Amino acid sequence: MQASIHPETAEPPVEHGFTVLCVDDEVNILAALRRLLRKTGHTVLTAESGAAGLLILAQEKVDLIISDMRMPEMTGAEFLASTLDSWPDTARILLTGYADIHSTIDAINKARINRYVSKPWDDEEMLRIVDEALAIKRLEKEKAQLNMVVIRQNEELQKLNNSLESQVKVRTAELELTMLELNEVHEKLKKGFITSIRVFANLMEMRADKLAGHARVIADLARQIARQLKLPEAEVQDTFIAGLLHSIGKIGLPDSLLAKPYVEMNLQERNVYGTYPSKGHAALMALEQLQNASQIIRSQHERYDGLGFPDKLGAAEIPLGARILSLCRDFEALQAGFLTGKPMPRHEAISNIESGSGKRYDPKIVEAFCSVVAKPENTPDIKELRIKSKDLKPLMILARDLIASGVMLLAKDHVLDERLVNHIRAFELADSSSLDIYIQVK
Incomplete structure (x- = not known):
C-alpha cells in the first residue's frame, strides 16, 4: 500500500x-x-x-x-x-x-x-x-463564502448598531442633562425677571406712601381671576406683569396729581392723568417680552360699554387681560380711597364692582372676581410659617414677598441661599428693625 x-x-x-x-x-x-x-x-x-x-x-x-x-x-x-x-x-x-x-x-x-x-x-x-x-461543490463553496460575508457584515452591523445605541443613549443623557440645566436657568431667569419687575413697581410706588404695595395686590388679584377663568399660563403671566407695571406711565406725572383722588381732579388734570396708560404702553413697547403686557396696560381704562379711554374700545375689542386689570385696579383703588377720596370697606367695594357689570366691567370677569373674593381672606395657596431671621436656613422658600418700608427686597417663591440669609440678618441689624418673614412649609 x-x-x-x-x-x-x-x-x-x-x-x-x-x-x-x-x-x-x-x-x-x-x-x-x-x-x-x-x-x-x-x-x-x-x-x-x-x-x-x-x-x-x-x-x-x-x-x-x-x-x-x-x-x-x-x-x-x-x-x-x-x-x-x-x-x-x-x-x-x-x-x-x-x-x-x-x-x-x-x-x-x-x-x-x-x-x-x-x-x-x-x-x-x-x-x-x-x-x-464540481459544479455543485462550486455553488456550495460560493454559498459558504457569501454566508461568511453575510455573517461578518451582520456582526459588523450589530457592532455598529450597538455602538450607535450606546452613542444615542449617551447623547440622549447629555441632552436631557442639558435640557434640565437649561430649564433650571430658564426658571431662574423667569423668577429674576418677575422679581425685577416687582422691585421696579415698588420703586414707582415709593412716590406715594398710601400706594405702597398697591401694584402687588392688584397683580396678585388679577392672576387669581385669570386662573379662575382657566386662561393659558402665558396669558396669566402677562396679566400679572401688567398688574405690577400698570402705573409705570405715572412716572412723568406731578406728585400733586398722584396724591389727589380722581373725583377731586378738574377736567384739565383728568386729561393729563388719562395719558398715563398710553405713556406706559409706549415705555414698554420696545421690550419684546412685555409686548402683551404693554397692550394690557394701554387698555386698562377702556370700559365694557365703550365709554373708556384712550381708544374707545368696547366688549371683546378690549384685551381680556385689560378687562381683568381694570376691575382689579378699581377694586383696590376703592378700598384705598383713591377714587372717592374716602376708603371703602371691602364688602362695599365688592358691591360697587358688581353694580358695574355689563357697563364698566365684563360680566364674566365680574363673576370670576366674585368667586375669587368669596374665598376666605388671607388664605394662602400654600402652607406658610412666620419665622425670625436667626432661624433662616439656605434652601428655604419665601411664602410671601419680603417687604421693608414699603419696598420689596425679595419676591415670593425666592429660594434662599447662605448669602441672602446673611444679607437679611445684616439688613435687620443695620435698620434696627424686624422683618416679617414667611417661608413655605410642607
Missing part, C-alpha cells in the same frame, strides 16, 4: 480551486491525471490503492474522487462505497473499461457515483466531466 500527496499546480489556486483525489494502481494513469488536472487550478492528491485513498481522506478535505475500477485488494466500486458514510458530500467519478459494465452498474447503485468514464478517456471530455462534477 502506497499513498502520496502531490498538491501540484501549475499556478496559484484560483478562488474556486478544489481538492481532487486520484486513486489508481497504475502510476502512469496517476501521472496522466496530474498533468491533465494541473491547469485547472485544483489541488491534486494521488493514491495507488483504495486503502491509501482512505488514509488521505482521513487527513485532507477532498471535494472530488476519481477512482479506477480495477485495483487489487479493493475495487474502485468498493472503495467509493466505503467513503459514503464518512464523506457523503464528496463527488465521485469512476474510471472503467468496456469489460467492467456490470461492476460499473453495481458502483452506480451502491457507491452513488456522479459519472463514469471509459478508458482511455478524451482529455477535453474528462475536464468537462470534472467541471460538471
Whole structure:
C-alpha cells in the first residue's frame, strides 16, 4: 500500500480551486491525471490503492474522487462505497473499461457515483466531466463564502448598531442633562425677571406712601381671576406683569396729581392723568417680552360699554387681560380711597364692582372676581410659617414677598441661599428693625 500527496499546480489556486483525489494502481494513469488536472487550478492528491485513498481522506478535505475500477485488494466500486458514510458530500467519478459494465452498474447503485468514464478517456471530455462534477461543490463553496460575508457584515452591523445605541443613549443623557440645566436657568431667569419687575413697581410706588404695595395686590388679584377663568399660563403671566407695571406711565406725572383722588381732579388734570396708560404702553413697547403686557396696560381704562379711554374700545375689542386689570385696579383703588377720596370697606367695594357689570366691567370677569373674593381672606395657596431671621436656613422658600418700608427686597417663591440669609440678618441689624418673614412649609 502506497499513498502520496502531490498538491501540484501549475499556478496559484484560483478562488474556486478544489481538492481532487486520484486513486489508481497504475502510476502512469496517476501521472496522466496530474498533468491533465494541473491547469485547472485544483489541488491534486494521488493514491495507488483504495486503502491509501482512505488514509488521505482521513487527513485532507477532498471535494472530488476519481477512482479506477480495477485495483487489487479493493475495487474502485468498493472503495467509493466505503467513503459514503464518512464523506457523503464528496463527488465521485469512476474510471472503467468496456469489460467492467456490470461492476460499473453495481458502483452506480451502491457507491452513488456522479459519472463514469471509459478508458482511455478524451482529455477535453474528462475536464468537462470534472467541471460538471464540481459544479455543485462550486455553488456550495460560493454559498459558504457569501454566508461568511453575510455573517461578518451582520456582526459588523450589530457592532455598529450597538455602538450607535450606546452613542444615542449617551447623547440622549447629555441632552436631557442639558435640557434640565437649561430649564433650571430658564426658571431662574423667569423668577429674576418677575422679581425685577416687582422691585421696579415698588420703586414707582415709593412716590406715594398710601400706594405702597398697591401694584402687588392688584397683580396678585388679577392672576387669581385669570386662573379662575382657566386662561393659558402665558396669558396669566402677562396679566400679572401688567398688574405690577400698570402705573409705570405715572412716572412723568406731578406728585400733586398722584396724591389727589380722581373725583377731586378738574377736567384739565383728568386729561393729563388719562395719558398715563398710553405713556406706559409706549415705555414698554420696545421690550419684546412685555409686548402683551404693554397692550394690557394701554387698555386698562377702556370700559365694557365703550365709554373708556384712550381708544374707545368696547366688549371683546378690549384685551381680556385689560378687562381683568381694570376691575382689579378699581377694586383696590376703592378700598384705598383713591377714587372717592374716602376708603371703602371691602364688602362695599365688592358691591360697587358688581353694580358695574355689563357697563364698566365684563360680566364674566365680574363673576370670576366674585368667586375669587368669596374665598376666605388671607388664605394662602400654600402652607406658610412666620419665622425670625436667626432661624433662616439656605434652601428655604419665601411664602410671601419680603417687604421693608414699603419696598420689596425679595419676591415670593425666592429660594434662599447662605448669602441672602446673611444679607437679611445684616439688613435687620443695620435698620434696627424686624422683618416679617414667611417661608413655605410642607
